[in-house]
Amino acid sequence: MAKAKKDGRLVVATNRKARHDYTIEDTYEAGMVLHGTEVKALRQGRASLVDGFAMVDRGEVWLENVHIPEYFQGSWNNHATRRRRKLLLNAHEITKIAAKTREGGYTVVPLQLYFNEAGRAKVEIGVAKGKREYDKRQALREKQDKREAQRAMSARRYIGE
Structure with missing residues (x-):
C-alpha cells in the first residue's frame, strides 16, 4: 500500500539513494503518461525508482528504467514493467533541463513518485551532479x-x- 499522505501527497516510492549519490541542484514536478494498469499498480503502492533516470530526446523528457510491476488483475494488455514513460513538463523547464544536462557531469534522476491532491500521478525529478x-x-x-x-x-x- 502507498505511504500516508504528506503535504497532500500520497507517496508511492522514494529514491533515497539518489540524495546520497548526487547533489540535487534543481527539482521539478512532472506529470507522466501512463497506461491504465500502471496507474492501478501504483495505487497498490508498488514501484521502484532505484535505477531510474530521465533524458531529454527531441524536446521531450523521457523517464527510463523505472520499475512499475505488472498489475495482477490485469488482462492480456498489461504494461511492460520498465518501459519508457513520457514526462509532462513546460517548454521552458525542458530547455532548462536540456541546457544543464549538456554541460557535463549533470544527470536527471527521479526523486519521488506520488499522487497529488487531485489524484494525478506525479514524479519529482532532480537535476543532479554526482x-x-x-x-x-x-x-x-x-x-x-x-x-x-x-x-x-x-x-x-x-x-x-
Whole structure:
C-alpha cells in the first residue's frame, strides 16, 4: 500500500539513494503518461525508482528504467514493467533541463513518485551532479555528528530536570 499522505501527497516510492549519490541542484514536478494498469499498480503502492533516470530526446523528457510491476488483475494488455514513460513538463523547464544536462557531469534522476491532491500521478525529478566518494563520507560523518549532538542535548535535558 502507498505511504500516508504528506503535504497532500500520497507517496508511492522514494529514491533515497539518489540524495546520497548526487547533489540535487534543481527539482521539478512532472506529470507522466501512463497506461491504465500502471496507474492501478501504483495505487497498490508498488514501484521502484532505484535505477531510474530521465533524458531529454527531441524536446521531450523521457523517464527510463523505472520499475512499475505488472498489475495482477490485469488482462492480456498489461504494461511492460520498465518501459519508457513520457514526462509532462513546460517548454521552458525542458530547455532548462536540456541546457544543464549538456554541460557535463549533470544527470536527471527521479526523486519521488506520488499522487497529488487531485489524484494525478506525479514524479519529482532532480537535476543532479554526482558526488565523489569523499563527499559521501563527509555527508555521512556530518549526519552522525548531528545525531550524536541531538542525543547529548536530549540526555542533558533529562538529567537537568
